[in-house]
Amino acid sequence: MSKQTDNSKLLEDKLYPLGHTDDVEYSFTAEKGLTEGLVRKISSLKEEPKWMLEIRLKAYKKYLEMKMPTWGGDLSSIDFDDIRYYIKPKNQEAKTWADVPEAIKNTFEKIGVPEAERETLAGVKSQYDSEVVYGSLKKSLSEKGVIFLSMDEGLREYPEIVKEHFGKVIPMGDNKMAALNTAVWSGGSFVYVPKNVDVGLPLQAYFRINTERAGQFERTLIIAEEDSKMHYIEGCSAPSFSSASLHAAVVEIYVKKNAKVQYSTVQNWFKNVYNLVTKRAKVMENAEMRWVDGNLGSHLTMKYPSCILAGRKAHGEVLSIAWAGEGQHQDTGAKMIHLAPETTSQIISKSISKNGGRATYRGMVHMVPGTWGSRSKVVCDALILDEKSRSDTYPVNKIQENEVVLEHEATVSRIGEEQLLYLMSRGIKAEEASTMIVNGFMEPVVKEIPLEYAVEMNRLVGLEMEGSVG
């Protein structure tokens, strides 16, 4: 779909161990391109209620009307007519691991999904292209009323809850990609945590694009009721296709009074995926929302997890790491919208660019009148590893109240020759020394993600750093 040139090099990428394609049977593969007919077809295949079809059609119209953003990354090479918007694997969602088709199973084994599930997770969802193919939730949690379904199941089984919350935190007209997602969404997670329930272990979703020129438009809705607590993790990967793919997800989260939600992402899309994602949480009184966002893969990512701090003493946090290697642009950041008094927020953004990669921080802190006693702290640190690479910072602060505190720190550094000399003078090789420095730089964010992902991130960084120091 895009006019990228040197894909053969990408395909041989030894740094990307998840680059194989699985031989999976599909029961429905849409023609390329998007039409009103396809939007109707998706809705009817899913046997959705009429109101959802109406939302989809309205969003489709919005999508056609809206302009592509001209800021951020270069989106001009996406050919929207060359994408398949809906691809349904033949198998229904399996409830036991044994029922998952062999090919898909192998991929997940490679990623470590069932292994992780056994040991450290409360529940799992795995999505292939447009549909969720495997799901589970610990019985003790379902007994407490925790719901963890694919978004499609969620709509079927809990239409009232979905209707009340869908598209309210991120309206369809929020941006063109959100409109597109609303029109063609499929899969994603529906999570409901009842009042006073602490989910304990994380819930995990794994997203994989398996078909060439496929778009993945999952939709996630998380509702954490009062005094509840949960941690959701998502991981992403795709085969090494020669043509680009599009991932345009929408994630809406409700964090009600006194609730705590953490949403962690380790994004490792193959290096020709356009990753254009809208994520936003509405945080009520005394509640806490924390986004932990690791972006390692993709060709272009545009993602700015946001918190609407709507209740008094609500707290929002974004901790993010972006790795921009050859041919990559990570345009990431955060938005904190303070709407109530004594709300607090913190943004810590770290980026590393190398081999001509480009990392951009784009963030906003907005405090409306009446948010007295609010505080926000923004820290952006960029590490640039060579002359070819680039880092930019675009912070916007809109402060309409006097009785507030806003701190902003930004640093741009290169791997210091002195640091390198210091480690080498202790007998550590240049390459390993640089890797240590980079991992050390990332550490404040990496330590917030679950251990197996942290290990994986450090390993990937190690691979990327190989041969980087002469």
Added chain:
Amino acid sequence: MLKIQKLRVKIEGKEILKGIDLEIDEGEVLALMGPNGSGKSSLANTLIGNSKFEVESGEIMFVGKKINGLKPDERAKLGILMSFQYPVAISGVTVREMLLASLRGRGLTVSALELKKQIAEEGERLHIEGHLLTRSINEGFSGGEKKKLEILQMRILKPKLLILDEVDSGLDIDALALIAKNVDEMAKTGMSVLVITHYQRLLRYLVPDRVVVMKNGVVVDRGGKEIVDKLEKQGYKSYE
């Protein structure tokens, strides 16, 4: 152990070492003295392989091997280690992680737990507060704490040749005595020490076998520890 012959070194095109000859024997403590800007630290940096210091001519032999072209990590593996005058901070890297990489890089089998114990012991011996040892290296450390952490590393890495580059700057007298005592112990086990300083203070605690005085990139005096007393009385004026 170390033999330097006719060493000429330049930095950014400017010659700073103008033909140095120097030898250190096994187990010997050699004090290298001289006023600011005499080239002492440049010599130290050249010895560890800092690439900013370009060797124009001359030879550096260590344990019978010419090391002119070796990288800093290769020299460290041969046993040349330096306690830095200005140790840098490295965010997110603890002294344990660094020492582990360093020991394993030498092909040694080290358990992380064993090393942790060893670091704690050495830390106690050097009066370094425990919480500093789990922090990022040198981040937020005082001058004295940094110097002590350098010595802690040396005690664990056990060099054949230890270079102390102005280890006494920024240290109070108690810390100075403590560091000197710890280094002295190591020297008694056969380690050679090159002590770089422009004060005499440290040498009262760490008594050198020989003294070499540098000025303007050349050696201007050589002898025994009586030179230290001479300098104490007369300063560097006598070499003008």
